[in-house]
Amino acid sequence: MTGRRTAFAVTGALAARAGLAGAAALTARPAGARWRRTNYAGRPVSLLGGPALAVAATASAALGAPVGQRAAAAVVGTVAGVVGGYDDLAGARPEQARDKGLAGHLAALRAGRVSAGAVKVAGIGAAAAVAAVLTRRGSGRSAVVDGVLATGLVAGTANLVNLLDLRPGRAGKAAVLVAASTLGGPGGSLVAGPLGATLGVLPADLGERVMLGDAGANALGALLGLRLAGIEARGTRAALLATVTALTLASEKVSFTRVIESTPGLRELDRLGRRGA
Structure with missing residues (x-):
């Protein structure tokens, strides 16, 4: 760098x-109770x-981004964090227990309910569209294609x-790899701050003191x-979008955890730095 x-x-x-540090102080107070969860291993986080x-x-991305991307970084990071936080809280309600994944959100809509996840999807989609307008290239059909991508x-x-x-640590490690691999080039400064922020949170995540949740993972993503x-x-952008789409659709049918645990290399990377059982 x-x-x-x-x-x-x-x-x-x-x-x-x-x-x-602020989160740790709040967690110990009554106001932090609604943010407490039990993780996959039964530990409080x-x-x-x-x-x-x-x-x-978000703040460091907007600070470091090229001039033409600063507003877009502020919009997508802020909106994704806010609606992700809403899903973290509202999505924990008993009536939302089955509203998970694309199928769950659609089922809720068919039943006449708007799930917290659907609100999040709509919010992030709208922010993404605004970012596409803010960073548009050229005009005409070419600009439309770039906007969709x-x-x-x-x-x-x-x-x-x-x-x-x-x-x-799984989401954090993946984010670190993506950010580190895209640091080069004119736009690389956009992800320098998020890379540092992720590394700053990773020890607490691996130590099972915190989780990223929707607020952190959606904003970072x-x-x-x-x-x-x-x-x-x-x-390259089209190929990346195809890959992201394929992985997202596969997640509806295949367990990422099962695939990672059965794949040498991925399994060891996933476990690196984590607490023992």
């Missing part, structure tokens, strides 16, 4: 650590790591990172998607 991008990464990490990451990643990448990556947040949407080659 260049000195400038290193500075943004450090800023993101420091902001995330400060946010975690706080979802307040998500808002801490969302704020740090940008909207799909922002919304799709936000959802995909959230789908990975099923084990400690939306910012990564915005970076992918800034890649110059349209063919």
Whole structure:
């Protein structure tokens, strides 16, 4: 990383650590009770790591992004974090227990209910479309195609990172790999801050003190998607969107955890740094 991008990464990490300190203080108070959850291993965790990451990643992304992408970074990070936080809280209500995944959201709509997840999907989709307009290239049919790709990448990556947040550190590790691989080029400074913020939260996530939840995972994923949407080659963007879409559809039928646990390399990476059973 260049000195400038290193500075943004450090800023993101420091902001995330400060946010975690505030989250820890709030978790111990009555106001933090609604953010408490029990994770897959039966251990108590706080979802307040998500808002801490969302704020740090969004602020540092908007600070580091190229001029033409700053407003878009602020929009997608903020909206994805807010509606993700809403889903973290409202989605925990008993009546929303079955409203999970695309099939669950559609079933709720057919029953005349709007699930918290559907609100989140609509909010992130709208923010992604706004970001596509804010970062549009050229005009005419070409601009429409680029806009569709940008909207799909922002919304799709936000959802995909959230789908990975099923084990400690899994979503964070994936985000670190994507951010690190896209640091180069004119738009790389956009993900320097989110990279640092993710690394700042990762020890607490791996230590099972916090979870990213929808607020953290959706905001982080939306910012990564915005970076992918800034890649110059349209063919690369189209291939990335196809991959994100395929993985999302596969998640409705296949367990990511089962695939990871049965795949050497992925299994070891997934377990790296995690607490023992």
